[in-house]
Amino acid sequence: MKYRKLPVVIEAREYLNDGSAYELLNWINQGQFKRGKDVPFATWTNGVFTIPTLEGDHVASIGDYIIEGVNGEFYPCKPDIFNKTYEPV
Numbered sequence: 001m002k003y004r005k006l007p008v009v010i011e012a013r014e015y016l017n018d019g020s021a022y023e024l025l026n027w028i029n030q031g032q033f034k035r036g037k038d039v040p041f042a043t044w045t046n047g048v049f050t051i052p053t054l055e056g057d058h059v060a061s062i063g064d065y066i067i068e069g070v071n072g073e074f075y076p077c078k079p080d081i082f083n084k085t086y087e088p089v
Helices: 022-033 077-085
Strands: 010-016 044-045 048-053 056-060 065-069 074-077
Touching: 010 044, 022 044, 022 048, 022 065, 022 074, 048 074, 065 077, 074 077
Parallel strands: none
Antiparallel strands: 010 065, 044 048, 048 056, 065 074
């Protein structure tokens, strides 16, 4: 059987080398805080984001997209996959 992804609107931001990493980290961690006190915060060290997910820690590098999912979770996505999966609204 084949399936098609439901048309849901997500928020995503591209991690660019433009000095906005702190703002991006703040966006992720504010969202993580809203999810509850037991959700660990993301970190940014040596130009790499480490984002805790249900599947373990995921890493986002410059050029990757960081997505806020439908349940308020955050996860990184490589640009080639992101561009095949999402379009601007």
